[in-house]
Amino acid sequence: MTRIRCRMKLLGFSVLAAASIGGAAAQDWPTRPLTMVAPAAAGSATDVVARILTPRLSELLGQQVIVEDLGGAGGMTGAARVARAAPDGYQFVLGFAGTHAIAQTLFKDPLYNAATDFAPVALVAELPIVLIARKDLPAGNLQEFIAYAKANQARMQYGSPGVGSTVQLACALLNAAIGVDITHIPYRGGGPAMQDLIAGRIDYQCVSTTIAISQIESKTVKAIAILGRERSPTLPAVATAHEQGLSDFEAATWNALFLPKGTPPAIVKKLHDAAVATINTPAVQERLREIGADLPAPERTSSEYLAKFVANEIEKWGGAIKALGVSAD
Numbered sequence: 001m002t003r004i005r006c007r008m009k010l011l012g013f014s015v016l017a018a019a020s021i022g023g024a025a026a027q028d029w030p031t032r033p034l035t036m037v038a039p040a041a042a043g044s045a046t047d048v049v050a051r052i053l054t055p056r057l058s059e060l061l062g063q064q065v066i067v068e069d070l071g072g073a074g075g076m077t078g079a080a081r082v083a084r085a086a087p088d089g090y091q092f093v094l095g096f097a098g099t100h101a102i103a104q105t106l107f108k109d110p111l112y113n114a115a116t117d118f119a120p121v122a123l124v125a126e127l128p129i130v131l132i133a134r135k136d137l138p139a140g141n142l143q144e145f146i147a148y149a150k151a152n153q154a155r156m157q158y159g160s161p162g163v164g165s166t167v168q169l170a171c172a173l174l175n176a177a178i179g180v181d182i183t184h185i186p187y188r189g190g191g192p193a194m195q196d197l198i199a200g201r202i203d204y205q206c207v208s209t210t211i212a213i214s215q216i217e218s219k220t221v222k223a224i225a226i227l228g229r230e231r232s233p234t235l236p237a238v239a240t241a242h243e244q245g246l247s248d249f250e251a252a253t254w255n256a257l258f259l260p261k262g263t264p265p266a267i268v269k270k271l272h273d274a275a276v277a278t279i280n281t282p283a284v285q286e287r288l289r290e291i292g293a294d295l296p297a298p299e300r301t302s303s304e305y306l307a308k309f310v311a312n313e314i315e316k317w318g319g320a321i322k323a324l325g326v327s328a329d
Helices: 002-028 045-061 073-083 097-106 142-152 166-178 190-198 209-217 265-279 282-290 303-324
Strands: 034-038 065-069 091-096 118-134 157-160 183-186 204-208 221-226 252-260
Touching: 002 265, 034 045, 034 073, 045 065, 045 091, 045 118, 045 209, 045 252, 045 265, 045 282, 073 091, 073 097, 073 252, 091 097, 091 118, 097 166, 097 252, 097 303, 118 142, 118 166, 118 190, 118 209, 118 265, 118 303, 142 166, 142 221, 157 166, 157 190, 166 183, 166 204, 166 303, 190 204, 190 209, 190 221, 204 209, 209 221, 252 265, 252 303, 265 282, 265 303
Parallel strands: 034 065, 034 091, 157 183, 157 204
Antiparallel strands: 091 252, 118 204, 118 221, 118 252
8 A cells, every 4th residue: 555655656746747847848948940841832922931030030039940841732741740740849830721721621631630730829921812914914903804704714724833722722712703614724833833924824813912022013914903801011002802893702821830739838829929029020021011921910910819710711711612612632
């Protein structure tokens, strides 16, 4: 009986000691470089946002944050690695609508549960989607685009970085909303798709402002409409689809930080606070605006908000994907 009591006391001491050590580790974190997984190709909007954030984030955390591009399967490959990583805070993912909303319905067997396999940290950027067309398309606004598309849909084409991408789905939603059936041309990445649009080999795309802004400003493509309810501060002259008569239509993407589930709350909070301080840094804000990214409102940057936001995004995109009958399997 005495031995049993001793063993129980020792077990209790071990549990308390482990908790104490874990708490201390969380308090000291980070003590070595960290990896931010950008689950997309180099040069993508997510990659660009990651590289804008990491220098300041490294300063605030006192350790280098290294960006690792890991695309594939609509971004699931990179996000899945973080979902399976040790919950010690040294790997986190810069997720987006594709990885943490669209993939959950688009793929029959997604590699993770976006709502439960991650610890939400913070929403860091919102990326409006803009409808852009080849510069010689005979349409200067959304109503003219709709009229032209209805009259020429049999020979029109739109491009995207691939089946199931946010770009493809945004255009598919737009096509359904305006009542046209246009041929989709999937490319291996956004770069080739943009090159063909500039060359006039395809007619339009629905891309994030981060990808489109330089081409719009250089007039190599034509901006038709922001696909949301509010104008983008980075493209204030481009009217929204809602303003141009397509009420209740919205398509946008975003970037947010996620850690593996089970990460100690102290680490989640420390990364959250550093992320918010990063996007509140004037030089970072200026760079994000330059590439067409909008800053989330302060009330939209909490971890609690992000958890609810992801659940809503999964439902929103999931309903659209099912209605369109789109699948990546």
